[in-house]
Every structure is written in structure tokens, then in C-alpha cells.
Amino acid sequence: MSSDGFCANSIIVDMLILAYVKNFKTDQAFEAFERAGDYDFKLSVLSCNPMLSCLVKESKFGAGKLQKAGDVVEDMKVRGFSPTVVTYNTLINGYCKKGRVGKMYKADALLKEMVSQKICPNEITYNILIDGFCKDENVSAAMKVFKEMQGQGLKPNIVTYNSFINGLCSKGKLDEALGLRDEMLGWGLMPNVVTYNALINGFSKRKMLTEARGLLDDAVKQGLAPNVITFNILIDAYCKAGRMEEAISLHDFMLDRMVCPNVSTYNCLIGGFYREGNMEAANKILYEMEDKGLRTDLVTYNIRLDALCKKGESRKAARLLDEMLEMSIRPSHVSYNTLMDGYCREGNLRAALNVRAQMEKEGRRPNVVTYNVLIKGFCNKGKLEEANGLLNDMLEKGLIPNRITYDIVREEMMEKGFVPDIDGHIYNSSVNS
């Protein structure tokens, strides 16, 4: 091995790590990375950055991966080769995408760290931060980053504007969002389909469907091609408003424009038809979906479970849940809770409790909703003592009652003169959302 640690072995480990990453074997890649450190092999950012990117992506599913990613960057520094701007962007992005409180604090600290390491943030670094702050509903912090970006001589681009527009839209500041779209034009930046999707989503979520639909027509007039997301946003809004004819006409319009519906599109339509009690239409869509070779997913099943339970056909719903297991679709909390609620509505508490046992057996821990459903079910049958027992059970398990728990307890127990035999914090839980 030469004195700088660079040798054929290093290159081989580099390639090995890359190969692991390409085959989605992040854990093995990480192990190889650590081993290489033991032997003092010098790796390159060529393999480290892709590995980091995978760790960050996987941090969505498993805790600790983001920590690992941070360790990789520390290791890289200790081993004497510098992380690049890509390394930092990847890591900052990981923190920004996390839904945790204080994530932006950490992201901001990383920005300062990279500057202290003499690594220049680029447009992408700033865009990641701006988007993170906007998602945190902290538009003023985003503005500060925006100013800093310009102070560094970097020009905001379309991604920067889209993040701001989306942030404003989700806060319902629709006029300001439209104003920003017009401001972009002044800088020579043309709004794209992402800009329009953010705007259409903003208006749709405020139930301003005429305006939302107008924006779609506007986008087409500008020569932009609406995509599957554009249509899904609008179709979902029409379905939720119970305007199924218009939802279907949009579905036809997307086919005309050669935009392929996906599972989400169908889930919106199926849910919409079930909600208005039109089982035939919903089932027709279900067949159409299968015809096109699209596989129904967890959401499709949850929607169907809910429809059956609301119709008072919980037995059928239970069979549907079995079908999920056969199809290797792992039922979520929602799946089990929905079925439990169905049984509770039918007054079949024994079956509801069996579902709880089943969910625990399948590795899903009962959550607050599980307990809310059961407590309500027992209350409705006049079994206040048992309901109270469930309340204590959930507290013992460390589950924090929310506003809905409180409402149920107040309406179903306290107004009937029953005093819950639990410690005081349930009474103050109305602050929980």
C-alpha cells in the first residue's frame, strides 16, 4: 500500500460498496465501509455519496439510519478525505424530509458546518433548506435562507419558487401564491407543471374547485402538459365533494390526453363511489383497474374495508382482511381499526376484541385509535366499567389520549354520571390534537 493509503484494494472496496448500493444492499455497503476503515483503505466520494443517499432514503423506515449517515460523514472527515457538497446536500435533505421537531435546527447546523469546512453550498443546498422551512410552515425562516442565497450570488430558480408557492398554498395564502407565480415571470422563470400542481392543490384543499379547474385549463393554454398528479389532485377533490360525474369526466379527459391513471387515481374514484353508496360503480372501477393490470394496494383494501363496515357487513370485511394476508399485503393499523369499528358498530364486542388480538399477533401494536374505537364500542353497549378498564389499559401502555378520546369519555361516560377512575390528565387532554 502506498503512503497515502491509496491502493488497488481501496478501489476494489469502492467498487464493492457501489455494487451493494446498486443492489439495494445498504447494510452490506455500510459494513464494507466500516471494514475499509479498519484497514485504513481510502475510499472515494464516488461510493460514499451513493451509500449516504441510500442510508438517508432508508431512514424513513428505520430509526438510526440517519444517525449512521451522520457517522459516515464524520468517518469521511477522520479518514482524511473531504465530504463534497453532494455529501452535505444528501444529509441535509435527510433531516429536512423528516417529520420530526427540531429537524430544521439540525439541518441549519449542517449548513454552518459545511461552510466552516470551506465547502460552498450551491443552489440545491439552499433549495433543500427553503423547502424544509416551508414544509415546517416557517416561511419567514425560508425567506432568510432565500436572502442568504442571493447574498452568495446564487440565483433562485424554478425549484426555489415552487417550494415557496407550495408553502403558501398549504397555509391557504392563495393570493400570495398566485402573486409569486407572476413574480417568477418577471425574472424570466416560466411556471412548470409542478408550479401548477401546487396551486391546483392549494385551491382544491380550500374547496375552490372552479378556480382549481380554471388553473388546469390555464396550464394547458400555456402549453404545459398536466400529469397524473395534476389529475389526481382534482379527481380527489371532486370525489370528496361528491361530484362524481365531474370526477369521471376528468378521468376521461386524462385518457384523451394520454395520461395514464395509476392506483391512486382509482383509489380516489372507488372511495368516492362508495361514499355515495354506489357499490356497482365502485366495483366497476375496481374491475377496470385490474383489467389494466394495476394491482390494488393497501389503500384500496382500506377503502373497501371501510365501505363494507359502514354497510354493516363486517363479516365480509373480515374475509377481505384475510384476502390481504393471502395477497401478501400487510394490513396497517387502519385496516384493523376499521374492522374493529365495524364490529363495534354492530355491537359485536367479542369479535372486535378478537381483531385486537389478531393485530397484536401480526405485529401491530394497538394505537390511540384502536382504544378510541373500543371504548366507544363498550360505552354504546352501556359497559362503562369495561370502557374505563380500557382507558386505564391505554394509559398503562403509555398511549396518550387525544381530543377524540376526551370527547368520547365526556359524552359517553361523564354525561351519564360515570366518573372515570383514572388520573387527572385525561381531563386536560383537549390540548392534544
Next chain:
DNA sequence: GTAGGGTTAG
């Protein structure tokens, strides 16, 4: 690096 949604309790 930006756009949807992940449909259970009230």
C-alpha cells in the same frame, strides 16, 4: 433539490 396520498376513532 420542488407537486398528491397513504381515507380508521369524532
